[in-house]
Amino acid sequence: MDSELSRLHFASKEWASFQLVNHGVSPAFLENPEKVVGLTTHCDDSALTILLEINEVEGLQIKKDGKWIPVTPFPNAFVVNIGYVLEIITNGTYRSIEHHVIVNSVQGRLSIGTVYSVRYDGEMYPASNLVSENTPSLFKRVKVEE
């Protein structure tokens, strides 16, 4: 049976891709804005994360040269975030950037992300054609699960 579901199951198993939805902040939470935390600072451990800021509420920020810079939502545009996996495969040519999400007490924020990664039982290391005497490998071979 080659249903959508079995194809999705195959894709999730082979590429570990899945979707996540961040819901807005609940009204109860909004009554205590000082307690409101968004998503704490992190780099994605995916290969690529493709994000849609559904209701175009600001909140996502990236850290550049030690400063937090807001990623202003742009109608119908995706935010493409590079994760550790791609940083390793490209031997650091593409860097994974630190980011976090802050929420405000006025409006909830809604985003949907599709996370593309690699097989969980595999290994990752820089692509061999990106490693040379002049560009030594910046990463050792590691298991994806590590």
Ligand SMILES: O=C(O)CCC(=O)C(=O)O
């Ligand atoms: O909601 C967002 O805009 C960012 C979500 C995020 O950073 C993540 O899921 O890794």
Ligand SMILES: [Fe+2]
């Ligand atoms: Fe993230």
